[in-house]
Amino acid sequence: MSARDAILNKVRGALKPHAGDTSRAALVAERLGNAPKGIIPARGQLPDGERAALFCKMAEKLSATVEHVASHDAVPAAAAAYLRERNLPASLRMGSDARLDAMPWDQQGALQIRKGASDGSDEAGLSHATAAIAETGTLVMVSGADNPTTINFLPEHHIVVVDAADIDGDLEAALAKIRTRYGKGQMPRTLNLISGPSRSGDVEQKIILGAHGPRALHIIVVGG
Amino acid sequence: MTSTPRVGLFVTCLVDLFRPTVGFAAIKLIEDTGCSVDVPMAQTCCGQPAYNSGDRADARAIAENTIRAFEDYDYVVAPSGSCAGMLKKHYPGLFKDDPQWQARAIAFSAKVHELISFLVDVRGATGVSARLADTVTYHDSCSGLRELGIQAQPRQLIASIEGVKFVEMQDPDVCCGFGGTFCVKYPDISNAIVEKKTENIDAAGANTLLAGDLGCLMNMAGKLKRQGSKVEVRHVAEVLAGMTDTPPIAGRG
């Protein structure tokens, strides 16, 4: 008997006498199908403008920095300014997200753009978030060529663009978006929910920023 | 229910053997709320030592004895959160396999109350008539707090004592390290826990330590005296009933 069969048999044997009950299978299929939401905290249940404000407040509490620009066109200048202000090299790693491609990077002549996954040699990376969650100040990032996952983790500085219109109240709303985009029961290879720059408390419980992921997380909120 | 509720006092083994004053204080406090109090003679122990040591059979036998002795009263009141917790929360589970006895146990448990909770939550007492010119602090015994929700009630009654000043220690709701047989099975760990407690008691600046459980009180008093502390230790019932003529737990000085 395979380990699989042995384990499943043990599990079935241990459960209540009606383990062979067909109503169990129906119950399971129903839950998987309907995916009931449970309790959604009131905190993030706000109208549009207020959601964005809550997101920014929560993100800043987590030591992310946040700035607002009116439109996508302003992003390249904002990103370039971020690098200059911190004496960082004028170089930015990003994926092939169409929204990023459409931005006027050529206006930032001095800025070198490196495309594709990060190889660990980037001081700064730029991504476009799929969504954000106001309740907890969290960014929702999806893997793929548009916004490679390695850009979320390898560069020292991570700049993330998020549209104010994409800021959801809660995680469940963001997951519903993913479900709509990818289909029921489907997921991108990696979904990163990012709440602030990396940190560790492992030495004497003192919280320090800049563990293995980015030291700094800068969020550019567009519109709203 | 008659107009004068009949209360059966479950005195608890520690009060019975070590500090009867607490039992008489409890009687006075209960009578002051307009109840009549009787002490059934066939009581000994709630059975918690056996229960917590894994001896369900003995615990169950003791429980049958207790239920038989008390089930005809309107209320069963005990001056101890841990004994009241045992009677109220754990007795029914001892009879899971016996529907008749379990029904009796459930009916019995519904009548059980810890003393302070009985005075405030059931009889609606808002204060006592005692006087005490002293600075006191209060330790929340674990069972009373977490099984029975006793926290605000003793503080409410203490505040009503004329002349008393109440100071809250740090971490009043953290275990004192008694834990029944724990303190003699793992004495080194128990000592480490009670040392943190006495540190907090000393830092609170009170002359008198109060609590609702004699086990905790004996543990903390024993440690305080070993450390040479001048803090005096009493059961909260003694103070509420104005019976502070007797020496405190573990003596003075």
Added chain:
Amino acid sequence: MDITSPTFKQNSRAALADAQLQKALGNVRGGFIDKRRKAVDALPEFDALRDNARDIKNHTLDNLDLYLEAYEAKVIEAGGKVHWAETAEQARGIMLDICRAANARTVTKGKSMITEEIDLNDFLERNGIRPVETDLGEYIIQLRHEHPSHIIAPAVHLNKEQVEADFRRVHTHLPASRDLSEPEALLDEARGVLRKEYFAADVGITGANFLVAETGTSIIVTNEGNGDLTQILPRVHVVLASIEKIVPTLEDAAQILRVLARSATGQDMSVYTTLSTGPRRPGDPDGPEQYHVILLDNGRSAMLGTEFQEMLRCIRCGACMNHCPVYHAVGGHAYGWVYPGPMGAVLTPSLIGVDKSGHLPNASTFCGRCESVCPMRIPLPKMMRHWREREFERGLNPATQRYGLKLWAWFARRPALYQLATSIAMPVLGLLGRGKGRFGYLPLAGGWTKYREMPAPQGRTFMQQVRGRKAVAKGLAEGLS
């Protein structure tokens, strides 16, 4: 890993005498407790979420076979491979096969208690594969050849001076004159050292906080990002998880995530909550080429349908040990195996036997603080009591204890004899203790009087006095009538 749970008492004594450890344990009380309190106070729905989290897990456990099958199907659909292991030995074997097939020389590891449970690191090293822990706390204790002393803060038992000493001892390629006196410098150094390891690794091994049946997804939460670098850089990602980690849907995971970080560190969310489904897709510029899941039983199925089933709801947040007065006193290593604190006291006997680990469920005052903070509402003291019942049935507790309690129970069942005996003994003791009101020493009470005075009884027992008053009252009543 050597099991030292049988010598829990000696371990505790050593822990209590260890000044460095006692200083470090001070961080546990202050830090975790206050942070959790703040996070809980800031979320009015917290208690309702705990109830829902408990219900979700209960439903899942009641249908675990069906959800495991559903999960497996989705993992395969996403291009992953699922392996099943009944025992730790089988799991190690499967892991080795995967590593060998990948010609692995180095593997990186995200923080994973289940890999501790199966003794994976030692096994890999014995088979010529070098495992590198990437969580800072795990990395530190790996250098020290120690095991974690807390399930989410592995190095909580250490001071920064100790960490500095280890870094200097091992990172010999760095200049000796460097300043490592502050945690920031230590973290920076670890970041540099481990960055190289992330890229060198052939296989990345993580655990999973949740496995989602609806989508075949594994979820990990970290603050450092180490789990992510472990699982996206190497060619092969292996997830090792025990079978009770399954939850039905993404929404169910979201519900439990809300109580996980808040209970553990007082954060609303860990910095990185990562949902991974299968290997890299066509067009993916990064990510592992292979994605494996090893589903491990190792005693879980034996807990189903028993009075210990509720322990399978545990999400390994650590809140119980953060609030436990016993853990505060002795730290995690005293418990002697992988899982310390209240959850360790309940789980360990299930996994390694109560004969080896009987001390753990006994070394509790049943204060109940653990249960009061458990996000999954696990009745920990109740299950510790069940272990004591099992021990009692098997006669595993010490003879003196058994006889002492038996004697007490014998009297307690016979009120007349009990009151006769105590009405003799207590007045004698009372007389002996009358002067000071306490005893510094009492025969048979050595455990007590080693550290405390024993309060003297007042004298005649309560029941003795009541009996007397009733006799008087009766006499009066008779006299009057």
